[in-house]
Amino acid sequence: MIHIVIAEDDFRVAQIHERLIEQLDGFNIIGKAANAKETMSLLAAQKADLLLLDIYMPDELGTALLPVIRSRFPAVDIMIITAATETRLLQESLRAGISHYLIKPVTADKFKQVLLQYKEKRQMLLSQTEVSQSVIDYIFGGRTSVKEAEQVKDLPTGISSITLRKIKDTLRNAQQGMTAEELGEKMGASRTTARRYAEYLVSKEEARAELEYGIIGRPERKYYLAAE
Numbered sequence: 010m011i012h013i014v015i016a017e018d019d020f021r022v023a024q025i026h027e028r029l030i031e032q033l034d035g036f037n038i039i040g041k042a043a044n045a046k047e048t049m050s051l052l053a054a055q056k057a058d059l060l061l062l063d064i065y066m067p068d069e070l071g072t073a074l075l076p077v078i079r080s081r082f083p084a085v086d087i088m089i090i091t092a093a094t095e096t097r098l099l100q101e102s103l104r105a106g107i108s109h110y111l112i113k114p115v116t117a118d119k120f121k122q123v124l125l126q127y128k129e130k131r132q133m134l135l136s137q138t139e140v141s142q143s144v145i146d147y148i149f150g151g152r153t154s155v156k157e158a159e160q161v162k163d164l165p166t167g168i169s170s171i172t173l174r175k176i177k178d179t180l181r182n183a184q185q186g187m188t189a190e191e192l193g194e195k196m197g198a199s200r201t202t203a204r205r206y207a208e209y210l211v212s213k214e215e216a217r218a219e220l221e222y223g224i225i226g227r228p229e230r231k232y233y234l235a236a237e
Contacts, residue, residue, distance in 0.1 A: 090111045
């Protein structure tokens with residue numbers, strides 16, 4: 010369960026955020042603060058995992074709180090939700106290590122999407138004793154999902170995740186299938202390299218290979234991406 014504190018001076022906005030969070034599994038709101046002073050008091054009294062922080066609060070800017078929160082509550086993750094669009098404020102927030110920066114008005118779908126992505130990344134980190142580069146890429150936004158990061162985490166030697174993704178994308182657009190030679194030409198790689206990647210996909214049941222006869226009667230393997 011992820012314990013959330015909402016720091017928002019507009020009670021109507023805070024209520025909207027609260028209702029949206031209540032629709033998501035795995036989140037629990039442990040308090041709401043209407044200003045900077047209440048925010049610090051709540052963080053001191055409650056064990057929060059995530060702080061949803063507004064910048065424009067009546068007694069102090071949220072960005073001014075960031076270094077204090079980082080010093081006193083280093084384990085708390087912070088998402089900024091604000092109407093502030095100044096680049097300077099975004100830069101200050103990034104330097105303080107925020108998890109995300111959302112500009113108001115935030116749609117319900119965007120709000121939920123960001124929280125669920127945060128949850129996925131948090132769960133992935135908590136489940137790992139060590140991390141691979143693919144996991145790090147996902148955490149920093151280089152991958153679209155946990156599933157994608159997990160799929161390339163344990164690739165064998167000689168298989169590049171970037172080339173593998175290109176092979177899959179190429180096969181995805183080839184409804185009639187492609188031979189290793191055709192794949193190599195499309196990718197700018199040798200037939201041997203293309204075959205190695207295609208056969209790897211077949212071994213993982215992410216593609217299938219069928220024998221087809223060319224115009225001179227010689228059978229050749231044609232590769233098709235499996236249904237996703």
